[in-house]
Amino acid sequence: MDFKKLAENRRSVKYFDKDKDVDLDTIKKIINLATYSPSAFNLQPWNIIAVRTEEAKERLYKLADEQGKILKASTTLIMIGDRTGYEEYNPVWKRVEDKLGTDKKEIILKANRKLYGETEEKQIKFGELNTGLLAMSIMYSASYYGVDSHPVGGIDAKGIKKEFNIEDNKHVVMLICLGHFNEEKEMKPRKHRKKFEDFVEVV
Ligand SMILES: Cc1cc2nc3c(=O)[nH]c(=O)nc-3n(C[C@H](O)[C@H](O)[C@H](O)COP(=O)(O)O)c2cc1C
Structure with missing residues (x-):
């Protein structure tokens, strides 16, 4: 499927068909394809909890403004941003060390701490921005595999x-429901989009 079609056809599907499951293997494929998403220094500071059981959906639903799609979707992903994911515990640093040596790794690690961890504002941006990009990639990846989001x-x-017992330094950025549109419902036409002239300044 070409990207133009993918972008034009992706919609936020409000009504999912509860009887149409997306198997875990497909969820894995969707997420693995989306990991080609870019991230700062390739640090990939994200985690996901895939909510699939009725019991877990019910718990999530109550904390998501009781939006019915959480109960109807096959799977809902809790997208988690790791606000201190530039730190040494991230396994990416081991790869950097193996490739460039300890001294070089230390220099780059220090630079990353400064860039992304110096203030709370920078930490929040680091976690949310990178995880937000992954989220968008997941939605396009889902479309590619014929799954609505x-x-x-x-x-x-x-x-x-x-x-959901998420660690202190990790924060919930958003949720992504995955499943199949309930064909008995009506899909509303796409809402107006601002265009280039409306929001782009060329300097
Ligand atoms: C970060 C983000 C948060 C959103 N939160 C909600 C939400 O809580 N409930 C909801 O019904 N739609 C939510 N939406 C969906 C938007 O309303 C939807 O993407 C927008 O109206 C455009 O529609 P489309 O995705 O079908 O093109 C959210 C979208 C984004 C990107």
């Missing part, structure tokens, strides 16, 4: 973090 940001992020 819906981004969800209307959530109690702190509540979800507590409920």
Whole structure:
């Protein structure tokens, strides 16, 4: 499928068919393809919790403004940004060390700490920005595999973090519901999009 078609056809699917599952193997394929997403210094500071059981969906639903799509979608991904993912515990640094040696790794690590970890604002941006890019890649990847998606940001992020035992330095960025559109429902036409002239300044 070419990218133009993919971009034109992707929609936020409000109504999922509860009877149409997306098997775990397909979820894996969707996520693995999306990992070609770029990230700062290739640090990939993200984690995902894939919510698939009825019990876990119910817990998530309560913390996502009771949006029905959480209960109907086959799987909902909790997208987690690691705000300190530039730190040495990230396994990416081991690869850097193996390739460039310890001294070089230390220099680059220090630079990354400064760039992404110097202030809380920088840490938040680091975690959310990189994970947001992965999220978009996942939605396009899902379209590629014939799976519909819906981004969800209307959530109690702190509540979800507590409920799903997410570590302190990691934060819930958003959710992505994955499944198949309920053909009995109507898909509303796409809403207006601002165009180049509306928001691009060429200097
Ligand atoms: C970060 C983000 C958060 C969103 N949160 C919600 C949400 O909580 N509930 C909802 O119904 N739609 C949510 N949406 C979906 C948008 O309303 C939708 O993407 C937009 O209206 C454009 O529609 P389209 O994706 O079908 O083109 C969210 C989208 C994004 C990107």
